[in-house]
Amino acid sequence: xxxxxxxxxxxVLWSGVAAAQAQRVPCYFIFGDSSADNGNNNQLWSNARxxxxxxxxxxxxxxxxxxxxxxxxxxxxxxxxxxxxxxxPYASAGARDIFYGVNYASAASGIRDETGQQLGSRISLRxxxxxxxxxxxxxxxxxxxxxxxxxxxxxxIYSIGVGGDDYLNNYFMPQFYPTSSSTHQSSMLIFxxxxxxxxxxxxxxxxxxxxxxxxxxx
Numbered sequence: 569x570x571x572x573x574x575x576x577x578x579x580v581l582w583s584g585v586a587a588a589q590a591q592r593v594p595c596y597f598i599f600g601d602s603s604a605d606n607g608n609n610n611q612l613w614s615n616a617r618x619x620x621x622x623x624x625x626x627x628x629x630x631x632x633x634x635x636x637x638x639x640x641x642x643x644x645x646x647x648x649x650x651x652x653x654x655x656x657p658y659a660s661a662g663a664r665d666i667f668y669g670v671n672y673a674s675a676a677s678g679i680r681d682e683t684g685q686q687l688g689s690r691i692s693l694r695x696x697x698x699x700x701x702x703x704x705x706x707x708x709x710x711x712x713x714x715x716x717x718x719x720x721x722x723x724x725i726y727s728i729g730v731g732g733d734d735y736l737n738n739y740f741m742p743q744f745y746p747t748s749s750s751t752h753q754s755s756m757l758i759f760x761x762x763x764x765x766x767x768x769x770x771x772x773x774x775x776x777x778x779x780x781x782x783x784x785x786x
Contacts, residue, residue: 590650591649591651593651593725595720595723595725596642596645596651596726597671597725599693599727599730600642600672600673600677600728600730601674601676602616602635603640604640604727604782606671607633608657608658608675609674609675610659611659616684616688618633618634619631622637624638625638626638635675642729655669655671656670657673658671663706666707667707670700672696676733677690677691677730678737679693679730680734680738683738686744693730697767704721725778725780727780728764729781729782731764735756
């Protein structure tokens with residue numbers, strides 16, 4: 569497994585501009601929070617949703633669930649990878665879509681399972697990894713061969729952009745969570761690092777390829 573720490577600006581500047589180019593990888597799988605969510609929270613009972621204006625005000629299709637006026641960072645990365653169109657959210661990805669990639673990101677989610685619960689439903693990083701396992705089994709059912717499935721998954725790109733909500737919607741909200749009184753900030757960072765590495769290593773056992781960590785907190 570190749571693990572890269574990617575500075576977002578560097579990714580955006582990679583190859584100069586986000587212009588159309590040859591497809592570099594067959595698929596792109598995305599794990600994260602509101603910085604990458606593109607609609608997974610739309611059907612959840614949650615205050616962390618962005619399927620209404622002014623979100624998407626600069627997008628030709630209007631609000632989609634993205635917490636931005638248009639594209640998100642992972643949308644730009646997908647373009648830089650030469651992938652045509654946007655990666656579908658897990659909530660609406662079909663049997664053919666999964667071979668192109670899936671976006672599992674969920675706003676208000678964190679590495680800690682309880683993070684963001686005061687806002688309602690969300691899919692924690694643990695839940696996102698479980699959804700990816702389901703996707704891998706869907707691929708296996710379609711391809712009918714374990715080695716073909718592992719080989720395909722091994723050629724894909726994976727990114728994680730999570731951790732901010734573990735502070736904003738957990739650690740710094742003592743009225744809802746006891747985390748700040750029971751855990752020092754330095755211990756939180758160790759917890760985050762260990763859990764993200766464990767999740768990525770677990771996924772690697774299913775043939776996953778290159779992993780990138782976006783927007784890591786300090």
